[in-house]
Amino acid sequence: MITFGVVGADHRHIYHLIEGLLREGAHCAGYLSTSTDAKVLEGIQSRFPQLRAVDSAAQLYEDPSIALIVTAAVPAQRAEIAIKAMRHGKDVLSDKPGVTDRNQLQQVEAVVKETGRRFAICFSERMIVPSVAMAQRLITQGAIGQVVQTLGLGPHRLNASIRPDWFFDKSHYGGILVDIASHQIDQFLTLTHSADAEISHAAVAHFGHATRPDFQDFGEVALKSKTNLSRGYVRVDWFTPDGLPTWGDGRLFITGTEGYIELRKYLDIQGRSGTDHLFLCDRQGTRHIDCQDEPITFFKKLIQDVQERTETAISHTHAFTVCRLALEADALASKGNT
Known part of the structure; x- marks a missing residue:
């Protein structure tokens, strides 16, 4: 070990x-x-x-x-x-x-x-979230056909009073698209089986009153796969209200040619208890799947990679592509693309 x-x-x-x-x-x-x-x-x-x-x-x-x-x-x-x-x-x-x-x-x-x-x-919003692991398995099994589009929402609670100073300085955290939206870019590439993508739109903004005007508290990205025809949209923000009982209502919608999946990763805001709720709609009907017991394999695979010199947890190509795309989105947003 x-x-x-x-x-x-x-x-x-x-x-x-x-x-x-x-x-x-x-x-x-x-x-x-x-x-x-x-x-x-x-x-x-x-x-x-x-x-x-x-x-x-x-x-x-x-x-x-x-x-x-x-x-x-x-x-x-x-x-x-x-x-x-x-x-x-x-x-x-x-x-x-x-x-x-x-x-x-x-x-x-x-x-x-x-x-x-x-x-x-x-990229913890995929790698250690059981509902995403289940979605990957269902997609591999053909449950919703070919993935056409992903819509990833990543709202976060700001908790401004307990954040260190670097948290609000772009030179330290990289910008909201580099920081948070990298999660959704990772999910888009993985779930659409895309080796690379093009950033077709990116924007950032400041709306809140609890932070200085140059802090990016909202961001969005649109992606086009270079591998197939899949599209993706990402929205991230720091506006999770205090009334939500967790840090953010992370949601992921995956549209396929024969059905769709919705994930409520961290809670079902007005229904079932617990985390990792997956809703599947296909030709047979609709159903809810509790994914809390779906195995998380990232750390086991990573240890194996260290021991055996493999790349099963995450490949360098994928990691660097996610990083590059997040940086390209930030650069495009910085130009004022709207």
Whole structure:
């Protein structure tokens, strides 16, 4: 089994990265004890009291027993951490976004080729969501025919009072399309079996009153597959109201030639309890599928990739394509495309 170290605990997504690896039997050699958000460190300490804090990233980079460096650092710092790790002979698991600009993407791609190390990004809204795993299985089985279009909605709760300063600075988080919409771009490529896509529309805006005017709290993207005729639309925002009992009402609509699927990933706002609700409509009728017990295989596959030098959890080609498309969407939106 593999050993991993954590360099960069600035975002709460680090919890599910650590938990997923530990659940599959990986060993954690330690986590860097510095963070821009003390609450995230407190969360690690309370959730994983058995883990060891270290004072220097070099202790983890230079530890020969460590095969994998895991990071949920400030987004703009993740590429640098990944490059250091790979040049120390480690594979990397990064929270999304793995990069925040084109230069970082080019550097990470070059170091992957240079070192032969693995660079994986966890797009958690697909990779650790059972209802999406079920949707993938149904699509593979032909339940809705050929996928024609995906519509991905990613609303998030802002919680402005508890966010660190970097959260509101585009130079640190990369912009709403690079940060959040990368999830939906990943889902579009995966569910339509597309190797690449074209960004046909992208826009960002600021509507809220709780943040400074340059903070992007709304974004949208339209995509066209380069592999087939599939289309996609993405809407992301920071306007989840306080009355919702979870951080966001993530929804995904998948239209096929013989039916459609709707996912309510995190709750059914006026009905069934729990998470991972899938609604399927096909020639036989309509039905609800509870997906909470659908297996999550991402972390198991990632460990296998580290051990066997494979790319089953996420390929480099796919990870880099998602990153590039998110950056292209941000660049198009920055030009004022409406």
